[in-house]
Amino acid sequence: MSSALEIKHLSKSYGSKIALDDLTVSFPAGQITGLIGPNGAGKSTLLKAIVGLAKPQQGSIGIFGQPAHWKLNSEISYLPDRAKWYKSHTIKQALNYALNILPGFDLPRALEMANLMSLDLDVLVSTLSEGFEARLHIILCLARRVKLVLLDEPFSGIDLLSRETIIQLLINSMLDQPQTILISSHEIHEAESLFEHVVFLNKGQLVLEGNAEALRQEKGSIESIYRGLFR
Numbered sequence: 001m002s003s004a005l006e007i008k009h010l011s012k013s014y015g016s017k018i019a020l021d022d023l024t025v026s027f028p029a030g031q032i033t034g035l036i037g038p039n040g041a042g043k044s045t046l047l048k049a050i051v052g053l054a055k056p057q058q059g060s061i062g063i064f065g066q067p068a069h070w071k072l073n074s075e076i077s078y079l080p081d082r083a084k085w086y087k088s089h090t091i092k093q094a095l096n097y098a099l100n101i102l103p104g105f106d107l108p109r110a111l112e113m114a115n116l117m118s119l120d121l122d123v124l125v126s127t128l129s130e131g132f133e134a135r136l137h138i139i140l141c142l143a144r145r146v147k148l149v150l151l152d153e154p155f156s157g158i159d160l161l162s163r164e165t166i167i168q169l170l171i172n173s174m175l176d177q178p179q180t181i182l183i184s185s186h187e188i189h190e191a192e193s194l195f196e197h198v199v200f201l202n203k204g205q206l207v208l209e210g211n212a213e214a215l216r217q218e219k220g221s222i223e224s225i226y227r228g229l230f231r
């Protein structure tokens with residue numbers, strides 16, 4: 001299995017706070033990996049480092065065999081916690097705008113996803129509930145023809161049905177267009193069926209990683225492994 005991402009001896013501190021601590025880990029290409037760990041484990045910092053938004057003090061990041069560089073960002077779709085440039089738009093305007101600013105954005109695919117997610121194109125984004133805004137947010141990420149998708153806490157603050165809808169969209173999207181997807185989360189109950197590979201982080205260090213199915217057979221559900229590791 002080839003690696004999409006090779007993280008080697010990566011360290012990042014904010015002042016005296018260590019976010020990533022000599023982290024070495026790789027992420028398989030063409031799979032959905034769950035990047036799992038409790039609050040403060042370093043998940044967001046790792047994703048930010050991959051797209052150049054956090055500058056590590058030490059170590060290296062390889063992306064599809066090339067050293068990380070901002071020029072590669074056109075190949076990466078990154079969903080940070082909150083990137084709300086589209087608040088004053090209707091959904092249709094937001095999707096049209098995305099076509100202009102997001103490399104590889106596939107508008108017909110986005111419109112199809114919006115239909116699947118029951119999004120009304122004429123509604124103002126500012127009037128959407130959190131769950132519906134999250135649906136739009138995820139479409140903006142997934143409707144891009146890019147190799148690597150980084151989703152930082154895509155389920156946070158979202159109700160069960162919206163989570164299930166988003167998970168279904170992720171599954172459909174992978175069937176339609178296989179990509180390497182990293183999903184950071186500490187809420188793994190509903191999402192664990194998505195994960196083909198899992199990486200558990202704590203205090204900026206790798207705690208456990210492996211093929212999700214092999215780990216399930218060996219140790220039980222991903223959720224129970226999480227409880228065992230972090231209880």
Ligand SMILES: Nc1ncnc2c1ncn2[C@@H]1O[C@H](COP(=O)(O)OP(=O)(O)OP(=O)(O)O)[C@@H](O)[C@H]1O
Nearest residue numbers: 014017018019038039040041042043044045046186
């Ligand atoms: N901009 C920042 N300034 C100072 N400290 C930071 C900053 N960003 C992250 N940290 C610290 O770095 C550590 C790792 O944070 P990070 O957000 O990467 O973890 P996380 O696993 O994504 O956590 P969560 O699940 O709570 O989002 C934490 O101790 C956090 O307080």
